[in-house]
Amino acid sequence: MSQTSSTPARPQLPPVSRRGFLAGVGALGLGAAVAACAGGGPTSAGAASAGGKTPLAFWTGFTGGDGPVMQDLVDRFNAEHEGIAVTMTTMEWADYHAKLPAALTSGQGPHVAIQHLDSLPTSAARGLLEPVDDVAADLALTADDFIPTVWDAGIYAGARYGIPLDVHPLALFVNTGVVADAGLDPAAHPLDRASYEGALDTLLARGVAGHWMSPHTFTGGQTLQSLIWQFGGDLFDGEGATVAWHRDEGVEALSWMVAAVHRGWSARDVGQDADIIALQNGQAAYNWNGIWSINTLDSIPSLTWDVSRLPRIGSVDAAWAGSHNFVLTRQRGTTDAQLEAARTFISWVSEQSAAWAVGGQVPARRSARESAEFAALAPQAAVAEQVDDLRFIPSVPGIGDAVGELYTALNEAVLLTKAPAEALADAARRADEVLADNRDRYAR
Structure with a gap:
């Protein structure tokens, strides 16, 4: 269920300072001091x-x-x-x-x-x-x-x-002002594929590229991983020994991101962090970004925004998290x-x-x-x-080196220099070599 509000503005936090809240939590006894x-x-x-x-x-x-x-x-x-x-x-x-x-x-x-x-x-x-x-x-x-x-x-x-x-998941951030100006309901976020694509079409008709698709690790990499899981696929096999992202589900996920560029839902050649900046500046309506963006958006007095769980584009509710x-x-x-x-x-x-x-x-x-x-x-x-739907990279030594190859495929495909299937297959071959090398390097 999404977070909603009765006005286009984001829901209000309690009128208390951060330091005051911390002191209040301590006074309520959430932390018990252990003898030093x-x-x-x-x-x-x-x-x-x-x-x-x-x-x-x-x-x-x-x-x-x-x-x-x-x-x-x-x-x-x-x-x-x-x-x-x-x-x-x-x-x-x-x-x-x-x-x-x-x-x-x-x-x-x-x-x-x-x-x-x-x-x-x-x-x-x-x-x-x-x-x-x-x-x-x-x-x-x-x-x-x-x-x-x-x-x-x-x-x-x-x-x-x-x-x-803690956990820090990917979430759907919404510029409710842009959404309202397009005639969409700012309190009813599109959380399935049909409604999300319909909202992007409506925004495009108003001249707005609603969802800027990042070709970079942050946050395009987390978006791609979320979509692979949503389409029923996985990044690796059960033990993290070989890559699985190049299979049909991964190709479908990356193809959806590329289609967003071709259909005009996204600007082309999006720079690092340009997706969240576009949301802040009113150039985009939606941004898939990490929960860490809350304090950034909260610091912009003129911005009306909201946040909810990720939309389900595939058949499974899933979101990347660290x-x-x-x-x-x-x-x-x-x-x-x-x-x-x-x-x-x-x-x-x-x-x-x-x-x-x-x-x-x-x-x-x-x-x-x-x-x-x-x-x-x-x-x-x-x-x-969405806490029950969060997904994590396997707990395997050196796994980040292999995931880096997935980010290369993302960059190639979203920048339209290589087809999704080819980019993912090439990345999978390189990553499998990394995984094999790591098994020798970290053997216990």
């Missing part, structure tokens, strides 16, 4: 800091609107835990993954970190992470309180390496006190999942998604309606 441990002895971050606090280095890639929200949580944690001092370092994800191995080897890396679910098995296979089975057990975390696919994907080679924090997971790193010089402090920190932040959702996320924990605090975040709650 005293520090001691030399560590990778130096000896215990002044006042006997255990220093804890925490790395993330939260450079967008979610960064300040996590920093607020870190500040609250430090204020409530006198024996622990968490320092958060934020950098672009590409820099994060490039710097992490050397930093851990030198003892200058994080003790606790955030990793994307699809990067987690690669880091585990490279020996960068410590298993967290005991953390999950000590904190009484079970599959019953998490999205099953996300919980299961945190396991590599029989051990758990990730504690899920997930941020807490991990413990394997680092020279880490003390037992720091490991215990990291457990305390992970537990506390996990219990604040409803507060973390303010940054534009869907909590991985069911108890947080069912809370009144999360329900009050109307855009996030609307995206979460």
Whole structure:
């Protein structure tokens, strides 16, 4: 069911500041402080800091609107835990993954970190992470309180390496002003193929290319993956050993994206991020983008917008999603006190999942998604309606290298330089070679 409103404007959030909401969530008892441990002895971050606090280095890639929200949580944690001092370092994800191995080897890396679910098995296979089975057990975390696919994907080679924090799905963003100007109902979003294509035809008759199709990883890559699943296909076989995206379902999915360009529903040669900018500027009505776009759109006072689950273009409800997971790193010089402090920190932040959702996320924990605090975040709650239909890349070391070949096929086809079937088949051959190489590289 889509999120709707009685006016063209997006549903209003509660009249409360982000910091005020975070404080309110803590006051309601969603987070229970765990007794802090005293520090001691030399560590990778130096000896215990002044006042006997255990220093804890925490790395993330939260450079967008979610960064300040996590920093607020870190500040609250430090204020409530006198024996622990968490320092958060934020950098672009590409820099994060490039710097992490050397930093851990030198003892200058994080003790606790955030990793994307699809990067987690690669880091585990490279020996960068410590298993967290005991953390999950000590904190009484079970599959019953998490999205099953996300919980299961945190396991590599029989051990758990990730504690899920959130999921960040693809969703349908709507410029309700553009929709209304075309004579369409801004409160009734088209959520099946016939109504979606009908809306795009109506917009085209008014001179509007309603859905700009990105040929780039963000967000064309996530759109293509969602469509492959919607048409009943898959990216890989069950174990992630070989590619499946070049089969009929994948060809049908990519052909639909290319047809959008040929039919004029999309502009041609769409640049990186030009699709979401077109939505913001009133040049497009619809954009398939990540939930992380909520805070970006919310910061534009003149924009009237809404968000809902993805339309079903094929025969199956499905949407691409990623997930941020807490991990413990394997680092020279880490003390037992720091490991215990990291457990305390992970537990506390996990219990604040409803507060973390303010940054534009869907909590991985069911108890947080069912809370009144999360329900009050109307855009996030609307995206979460498709939580049972979310799909994830297989938990296989080096899988991102293979998926990169799919993005090449996307680029070739949507830019009209190669037919969809040929582009996907060529990409599949290259990706199968990558997968074979990775099996040797990450053999355990």
